[in-house]
Amino acid sequence: MAALPAALLWDVDGTLAETELQGHRRAFNRAFADAGLPWHWDRSLYLQLLAIGGGRERLRYFLERANGQSPADAQVEALQASKTRHYTALVQAGALGLRPGVRRLIGEVAAAGIPQAIVTTSARRAVQALLERQLPEHRQWLGFWVCGEDVQRKKPAPDGYAVALERLALPPGRVLAIEDSANGVQAAVAAGLGVLVTRSASSALEPAAAFASAAAELDQLGEPQAAVPPAPWSPLRPSPAPPPNWTSSENRRLRCLCSAAPLAPAAASRSPICSSSCVSHDPAATPGHPI
């Protein structure tokens, strides 16, 4: 019988709950609308933007490419603050439930006396909103949180896991991380941890090779006695169609920006928006063109 891990470290977004597409993405769009900005991140664009770890970094990356110049810090901070308010409101309204098996496993691991903690790129306020609403037992079950504010570099950098290991005072080989995304797996593996993957809706189409270093991959944590249907991205179902690349009518400007110089697949996997150099190749890319 394999030894139990000495501690469990939980990612939040996509792992505890499907927060990305239904939470963070919608909150960004509400923040854009509140600010009178014409942008709307549809699902396909957001899936590509997720290659950038951290909401603030994702926003800044988008603004740089959409505007053709670095955004003012004040604009980034104002949009991020508005987005966080909208995200918190969505969570408090109960829009984002825990994924199957999350509550069960956290409770069982806690009952077994195994320490658990959070390691996420999300802001502390967003984590708190989700846990207070969906997992009020977190105060007894989760020892501490390492959030985006606590590290210099967010995932895929291993910094958050390094902080957690230091607090646990455990060698990385005895600690298991639970992640849903390629960035998360990369961060945990770089810190020396074993990783259990439960892919989320937002990471379902990430290449399988990005998860090859995980110790195991499950559709979801599930309930041992329940008949749980396979997730939409399960190998038991037909593969979903890949997201369109810059073809949404909601993102016409970015399509324009990128149509002259489409990304090679390898580059696209790391850089969701094409390099700024392609802007100059496209005469249709005019300021104010709606996204």
Ligand SMILES: [Mg+2]
């Ligand atoms: Mg995640």
